[in-house]
Amino acid sequence: MTGLPLLPAITVEFIGSALAILLAFVALGYARALTRLQPNNFIWGFLFYFCIAMAAFSLSRGFGHMLRIVLVYSGRDLLWKQLSPFSGGFNTVLMISVAAVTIYYYKGLAAYKAIRTEAEKLADANARLASNAHQLQQLNTHLEEIVEERTRNLSDSEKKFRNLFENSKDIIYFCDINGNISHINSSGIDLLGFDASAQTINFHSLFNNKEVLETYMTELCEKGSVSDLDMQCRGRDGTTRHILLSANAIYDQNGDIVGCEGIGKDMTRLRTITEQLINHEKMASVGQMAAGVAHEINTPLGIILGYTQLMMDDYPNDSETHANLQVIERQTKACRRIVTDLLKFSRQSASVKAHLDINGIIEEVLSVTEHSLNIDRITVTRCFAPELPMVIGDIEKLHQVFINLFNNAQYAMPDGGELTISTDKAREAILVTVADSGIGIADTIKNKIFDPFFTTKDVGRGTGLGLSVTYGIIQEHGGIITVESPVVAGRKTEQMAPGTAFHIRLPAADNHQPKTREDQEYGGNSRT
Amino acid sequence: MKQISYLPTISLLLLFLFGVTESAWALQSHGEPEGLYVHQMAHLLFAATLAYLFWHTRRTPAVVSKGWKYLQIFCVLLACWNLLAFAGHEAFEHLTVTDFINKDTWREQLAAPIGPVKALYFVTKMDHFLIVPALLALVISLRTFYREACAGVRE
Numbered sequence: 176m177t178g179l180p181l182l183p184a185i186t187v188e189f190i191g192s193a194l195a196i197l198l199a200f201v202a203l204g205y206a207r208a209l210t211r212l213q214p215n216n217f218i219w220g221f222l223f224y225f226c227i228a229m230a231a232f233s234l235s236r237g238f239g240h241m242l243r244i245v246l247v248y249s250g251r252d253l254l255w256k257q258l259s260p261f262s263g264g265f266n267t268v269l270m271i272s273v274a275a276v277t278i279y280y281y282k283g284l285a286a287y288k289a290i291r292t293e294a295e296k297l298a299d300a301n302a303r304l305a306s307n308a309h310q311l312q313q314l315n316t317h318l319e320e321i322v323e324e325r326t327r328n329l330s331d332s333e334k335k336f337r338n339l340f341e342n343s344k345d346i347i348y349f350c351d352i353n354g355n356i357s358h359i360n361s362s363g364i365d366l367l368g369f370d371a372s373a374q375t376i377n378f379h380s381l382f383n384n385k386e387v388l389e390t391y392m393t394e395l396c397e398k399g400s401v402s403d404l405d406m407q408c409r410g411r412d413g414t415t416r417h418i419l420l421s422a423n424a425i426y427d428q429n430g431d432i433v434g435c436e437g438i439g440k441d442m443t444r445l446r447t448i449t450e451q452l453i454n455h456e457k458m459a460s461v462g463q464m465a466a467g468v469a470h471e472i473n474t475p476l477g478i479i480l481g482y483t484q485l486m487m488d489d490y491p492n493d494s495e496t497h498a499n500l501q502v503i504e505r506q507t508k509a510c511r512r513i514v515t516d517l518l519k520f521s522r523q524s525a526s527v528k529a530h531l532d533i534n535g536i537i538e539e540v541l542s543v544t545e546h547s548l549n550i551d552r553i554t555v556t557r558c559f560a561p562e563l564p565m566v567i568g569d570i571e572k573l574h575q576v577f578i579n580l581f582n583n584a585q586y587a588m589p590d591g592g593e594l595t596i597s598t599d600k601a602r603e604a605i606l607v608t609v610a611d612s613g614i615g616i617a618d619t620i621k622n623k624i625f626d627p628f629f630t631t632k633d634v635g636r637g638t639g640l641g642l643s644v645t646y647g648i649i650q651e652h653g654g655i656i657t658v659e660s661p662v663v664a665g666r667k668t669e670q671m672a673p674g675t676a677f678h679i680r681l682p683a684a685d686n687h688q689p690k691t692r693e694d695q696e697y698g699g700n701s702r703t
Numbered sequence: 704m705k706q707i708s709y710l711p712t713i714s715l716l717l718l719f720l721f722g723v724t725e726s727a728w729a730l731q732s733h734g735e736p737e738g739l740y741v742h743q744m745a746h747l748l749f750a751a752t753l754a755y756l757f758w759h760t761r762r763t764p765a766v767v768s769k770g771w772k773y774l775q776i777f778c779v780l781l782a783c784w785n786l787l788a789f790a791g792h793e794a795f796e797h798l799t800v801t802d803f804i805n806k807d808t809w810r811e812q813l814a815a816p817i818g819p820v821k822a823l824y825f826v827t828k829m830d831h832f833l834i835v836p837a838l839l840a841l842v843i844s845l846r847t848f849y850r851e852a853c854a855g856v857r858e
Binding site: 181184205 | 807842848
């Protein structure tokens with residue numbers, strides 16, 4: 176049996192040694208390139224040194240193997256025997272070197288990681304520092320602009336809310352817990368009649384009703400706010416104002432109430448309009464009822480009166496029966512007057528309309544009643560506007576209006592006084608005011624004075640139909656009658672009697688409307 | 704603190720060593736097998752450090768890269784090569800001159816019969832089939848690292 180040839184192994188050894196040297200140096204080249212690319216990277220540094228050791232080892236070993244093959248197989252094995260210990264020694268030393276480099280990889284890597292972490296922290300801190308410095312620089316550069324812009328915004332905002340505060344038609348106020356007002360807008364001062372120069376104004380003292388004030392304070396303390404509270408207070412001209420109040424409590428840092436801020440809306444006008452509407456509806460209903468009643472009663476009354484007068488013809492004038500029939504006739508006529516008044520109030524009576532001069536009508540009435548007024552020490556003052564436009568109306572009914580008003584004025588001034596009658600013209604209307612200096616009308620009955628059969632006179636002294644008839648006649652003429660008591664205008668002192676004024680507004684006749692022939696004949700007071 | 708004076712101290716120590724000692728301290732001599740033992744130990748140390756590097760890079764890769772995989776292949780192949788070389792050296796120690804025919808010539812053969820030792824020796828003579836691929840893996844690993852680093856720098 177032949178042996179196993181070693182030539183293939185020798186061939187592999189020779190070529191493999193050469194390849195090993197080549198590859199080791201290629202690896203070294205890449206490692207070197209890596210360290211140049213990133214010199215601070217420990218891993219590349221480690222691989223570089225590792226590759227140096229590997230290249231040295233591969234060179235030593237490969238060169239040794241190749242040299243051995245060349246020398247031994249060329250017959251110079253003695254020389255190889257001299258060199259081989261050096262080759263083996265180099266190989267051993269370089270293997271240990273590679274191993275040593277590898278052993279220190281762990282510690283080196285740990286140190287590198289620690290340094291890198293610290294470096295990253297430092298870099299991060301530096302970046303933050305730079306960013307902060309940049310922001311600080313920016314802030315410093317634009318500080319003036321920012322301050323200017325914020326001041327402008329603040330000023331705009333202040334102006335906006337100041338305008339809202341000052342121009343609001345509602346009352347806006349701020350006060351402390353005791354009610355002392357610290358700020359109030361001009362509408363509030365105007366509406367409530369404050370003296371703008373007053374040092375302190377107490378909001379709580381404005382409440383007419385103490386119970387409402389208690390409710391206000393209780394809700395403010397318990398809930399922290401008040402919503403839609405209906406308060407009444409005395410306004411600028413002494414009249415009662417109805418305020419719809421909403422307020423919020425103001426707290427200090429400890430959560431204690433130190434004051435409040437609120438808005439009050441003046442509801443007086445709305446309330447008056449509402450009451451007028453209600454009154455108007457009421458009067459319309461009452462008028463309907465009165466008309467029905469008057470119609471039903473009028474016919475039997477006419478029959479009673481007719482038969483009474485017939486029977487009176489059957490008895491001698493001095494007989495007792497005739498006298499009784501006269502009483503029946505007189506009382507029946509009184510009933511008929513009431514019925515007629517009711518029909519006038521309900522605007523069911525017939526009217527004869529004409530162009531009329533209102534000053535003339537008043538003069539006609541005064542010519543009859545002034546003497547009686549003077550007896551009661553009542554001075555009549557006329558303030559007639561000249562050249563008033565005509566009104567279209569029933570002269571008898573308008574006479575009735577002023578007779579009723581003058582009678583009421585006389586009743587209201589039992590100890591004498593002053594009756595002022597003024598006329599004026601407004602746009603397409605004529606204004607008549609009948610004002611007395613009498614006892615005035617209480618607020619509680621002001622809404623009832625135009626009701627039929629409502630009277631403050633003693634029984635038997637009045638039917639309570641005078642103002643109702645007046646109201647009905649003015650309504651029939653397309654006008655408005657309102658009452659004012661106490662009278663504000665013209666009052667000189669607080670001690671003066673409150674007085675009452677009736678304001679009548681009648682529509683003026685169209686000036687372009689041609690007058691009828693009768694109008695021209697009667698000079699403005701004529702009937703058409 | 705009082706500074707120690709070195710010259711008198713060293714002089715006294717030398718005087719003690721040469722004056723008191725009875726026999727001289729000679730260097731230890733190294734026999735012939737010591738070189739082989741050292742070489743074998745170096746192979747084992749090299750294999751161990753490569754195994755350690757393989758384990759460490761596998762456990763805590765310092766950078767995210769495919770290059771680590773090739774480096775680990777390199778570690779495994781080179782560690783195996785070290786063990787193979789170790790075995791080859793051991794096998795050669797068990798062979799004698801009679802186990803070779805035409806020794807140190809191109810027609811050199813292992814004499815029959817080919818037992819396990821001779822077979823092992825023959826296989827270990829082919830150790831370049833391990834070391835060359837190992838170094839190739841190292842080259843590929845470093846080239847991968849390099850390309851990724853270049854890409855990172857460009858970004």
